[in-house]
Amino acid sequence: MKLAIIGSGMIVHDFLTITKDLKDTELTAIIGTDKSLDILHELKAKYHIGSTYTDFDTALAENDFDTVYVAVPNFLHYGFAKMALENGKNVISEKPFTVKYSDFMDLKKIAEEKHLVLIEAITNQYLQNYVDLKQKLPELGDLKLIESNYSQYSSRYDAFETGKVLPAFDPKKGGGALMDINIYNIHFIVGLLGRPKAVSYLPNIERNIDTSGILMLDYGNSKAVAIGAKDSASPVGKTVLQGNKGTIVVNGPTNVMESFDVYDKDKTLLEKVDHNIYPHRMYQEFVEFEQIIRHHDLTEVAKRLQHSEDVMWVVDQAFKGAGIKLG
Ligand SMILES: NC(=O)c1ccc[n+]([C@@H]2O[C@H](COP(=O)([O-])OP(=O)(O)OC[C@H]3O[C@@H](n4cnc5c(N)ncnc54)[C@H](OP(=O)(O)O)[C@@H]3O)[C@@H](O)[C@H]2O)c1
Known part of the structure; x- marks a missing residue:
């Protein structure tokens, strides 16, 4: 998968340490805030990430990714995930999926209508x-x-x-x-x-x-x-x-x-x-996400989404x- 990461905090630092072992993942972009520009550049250099952005619109317009990993504070998951889906991108969202149940149901509907992968990063x-x-x-x-x-x-x-x-x-x-x-x-x-x-x-x-x-x-x-x-x-x-x-x-x-x-x-x-x-x-979760996205396995996605919905x-x-x- 061609992956754009949104966020540059604790979980992103942790995640990036495993990316050398994710053979089917290309890190094309990292998107953060102006405040964290230095961190974005540092992560780009250390983990060979294609480009850095401080707004998602520009990343969507310029960068060639098929999937986003939403790794920002909980209340921002919904907005970024929705924008990504509406622009035809697959979404891997950090836990908890959304703050509100109705927001989760909205994302699920959009993903289903657009035949996109929408999945929760939940390790266990x-x-x-x-x-x-x-x-x-x-x-x-x-x-x-x-x-x-x-x-x-x-x-x-x-x-x-x-x-x-x-x-x-x-x-x-x-x-x-x-x-x-x-x-x-x-x-x-x-x-x-x-x-x-x-x-x-x-x-x-x-x-x-x-x-x-x-x-x-x-x-x-x-x-x-x-x-x-x-x-x-x-x-x-x-x-x-x-x-x-x-x-x-x-x-x-x-x-x-x-x-x-x-x-x-x-x-x-x-x-x-x-x-x-x-x-x-x-x-293990990211190896499975790679496979789901490579095979566009919407049957597996539906099963995982039912679990997240519950x-x-x-x-x-x-x-x-x-x-x-x-x-
Ligand atoms: N799977 C796990 O084991 C695990 C573990 C911990 C956390 N998480 C989940 O991961 C998510 C992030 O947690 P965290 O601990 O990494 O939080 P964190 O350390 O506070 O990092 C949040 C990141 O989001 C960035 N951010 C905030 N607003 C943004 C925006 N509008 N656009 C782009 N980036 C923005 C922040 O940038 P600034 O610092 O510049 O504001 C920061 O880099 C949470 O949903 C949490 O539940 C998962």
């Missing part, structure tokens, strides 16, 4: 450990409970406490613990069980934003709890899946899934699984129930 769905865990799930018998905790004290929370509100804590910019960190747990659970029957979110709110919270998902015979925090840390960082015939313990947070252990119901360890293909969490629905229900308004 593509990790081999996740694919293997899905296959092992029936071995647990009747799945009773899932408990997933991803809590990481954020340096941006220090800034927030002193009154400086960065996008990750800004309700107007789609920030907060559920959107930023708990979203991985939601993807993890919804990827296994689909759309729940009921959703309930119990947030800790500071200055109109959820800095941590507990999300409960009711699947009838199975219940799941997803905990996410940016105001406190959990050294545990584990996910536990409990069935009447066994238990799986996932090691590491749900965006990385370093490995997982399978136990029988008597707590005897049966198997340790670590099949992730490449040490960087973003590698996640966006959960987020929408959670916020509505908790009285949180973002954007």
Whole structure:
């Protein structure tokens, strides 16, 4: 794919380190702000990116790319993705897809009408450990409970406490613990069980934003709890899946899934699984995006979009129930 990157922040720096191993990706452009011009030039030189731009219109007019990677703060995903689709470009959007459910549905409609690829960059769905865990799930018998905790004290929370509100804590910019960190747990659970029957979110709110919270998902015979925090840390960082015939313990947070252990119901360890293909969490998703775009695999896109839609629905229900308004 011929890729234009929008953004030059933390995730873009991280992503660029794997691009030497993405054999089917040509980096044709990076688009940022005037403020970050030096960074754009630095990244262009270091990673052999074709051109730098400080406005997307000019990039669309001048640069020869077929796909954009939208890696800007959450509230900007929708606008850039929409503009890209309307100009005939495929879109890979960072998580969370959009701030509002209705915006996601709008993007999906445009992509479908124009037969374009629209897909969410959400690491866990593509990790081999996740694919293997899905296959092992029936071995647990009747799945009773899932408990997933991803809590990481954020340096941006220090800034927030002193009154400086960065996008990750800004309700107007789609920030907060559920959107930023708990979203991985939601993807993890919804990827296994689909759309729940009921959703309930119990947030800790500071200055109109959820800095941590507990999300409960009711699947009838199975219940799941997803905990996410940016105001406190959990050294545990584990996910536990409990069935009447066994238990799986996932090691590491749900965006990385370093490995997982399978136990029988008597707590005897049966198997340790670590099949992730490449040490960087973003590698497997981007290899798959390359293939989807090369083969214009809209069947796979539809499947992935249905999953993203279910996640966006959960987020929408959670916020509505908790009285949180973002954007
Ligand atoms: N997949 C993952 O593991 C992962 C991890 C972290 C974040 N993310 C997601 O990635 C996205 C970005 O997060 P981040 O941590 O990289 O944020 P960040 O460090 O704050 O970077 C945001 C970038 O967007 C740029 N930007 C802002 N407005 C722009 C505009 N109008 N046009 C072009 N560029 C613009 C900023 O430029 P200036 O600095 O010049 O304003 C900055 O380079 C978020 O949606 C986040 O949820 C994903």
